[in-house]
Amino acid sequence: MSMDAAQQWRDWHERRAETVSAPYGPLALIGTHWLADAVEGRIPAVPGEWREDDDALVLTAAPEDGITLDGKPFDGEVRLAADHAPVGESRLAQGARRLVVMRREGLWAVRVWDPAAERRRAFAGIGATPYDARWAVPAVFRPYEQARTVRVANADGVERGLGLGGELAFALDGREHTLQVAVEDDGSLWAVFADATSGDSTFRFRFLRPGAPDAHGRLTVDFNRALLPPCAFAEHFICPFPPPGNTLDVAVEAGERTVLTR
Structure with a gap:
């Protein structure tokens, strides 16, 4: 075993714990409220009135709702697009909470x-x-001629589309395996997979983010860095389940396994 690789893994593991337990990390998510479930524009546990208007979500709030917009007390109506900034930098807040x-x-x-x-x-x-x-x-990435979308169940019980850009081929214990992967905007790969440990000694599925392949499609897949999905930390995430073919028939005794609690 390379002590450098082992130490790098320990450092990574410590950073992961710090990230998920940050003030606005995955453990801080307490609700995902769909506008389709709102009654007369009221979302349970969320202040204000909400409605959809073309490509925006419109919020109407009064001073007693206690909402701030861009750090200032908000009273009136505002059109909102989907947030893409880190949670702690979201435009809407109610005290320490972020909307x-x-x-x-x-x-x-x-x-x-x-x-x-x-x-x-x-x-x-x-x-x-x-x-x-x-x-x-070692692994090889084989891109599809055209990206494809498959419908998969999500952690909230709803089926949604999962974009896939190719497959990752590698060997474990002398046997060849493949995983279908998504390609992120920066060229890095992302897989949702399960294995023979899933739902037993590990969470029911995990994520894998092996980075980007080189010009020849080569890269290293490190299952030591298999990740618990966000929905392992809070039930309000809508993580996709593994697509067909992404359940390995081997026990991947590596990576993150479970969330520990006091």
């Missing part, structure tokens, strides 16, 4: 993030398997 506007497949929602969330207070770390060099393997 984040999101849109998925044409549907609007408001997410509420609260640093005082119970799951954040109870967090005691991420259970993970110690680094093992055998789980870092």
Whole structure:
């Protein structure tokens, strides 16, 4: 085992715990409220009145709603687009809470993030398997001629589209495997996968972010850095389940396994 690689993994593992437990990290999400479920523009647990208007979400609020917009007390009406900035920099707030506007497949929602969330207070770390060099393997990315979208179930029980740009081929214990992957805007790859440990000694599925391939499509897939999805930390995320073919028939005894609580 390379001590440098093992130490790098330990540093990465510590940073992951710091990231998910940050004031507006995944543990702070306490609600995802869809506008389609609102009654007369009122969303439970979210102040103000909300309505859709073409390509914007319109909020009407009064002083007693206690909302701030861009750091200033808000009273009136404002058109809002989906937020893309970090949660802590969202335009809307109610005290320490952040109200984040999101849109998925044409549907609007408001997410509420609260640093005082119970799951954040109870967090005691991420259970993970110690680094093992055998789980870092060479791989080849094979892009599709055309990107494709498949419908997969999400953690909230709704089926949504998952964009895929190619497949990742690699070997584990002498056997060839492939995973369908998405290609991010920066060229890095992202996979949703399950394996023989899923739902048993690990969460029911995990994410893998191996980085970007080189000009020849080569890269290293390191399962030591298999990630728990956001919905492992808070049930209000809508993580996609693995697409067909992304359930490995081997036990990947590596990476993050579970959320530890006090």
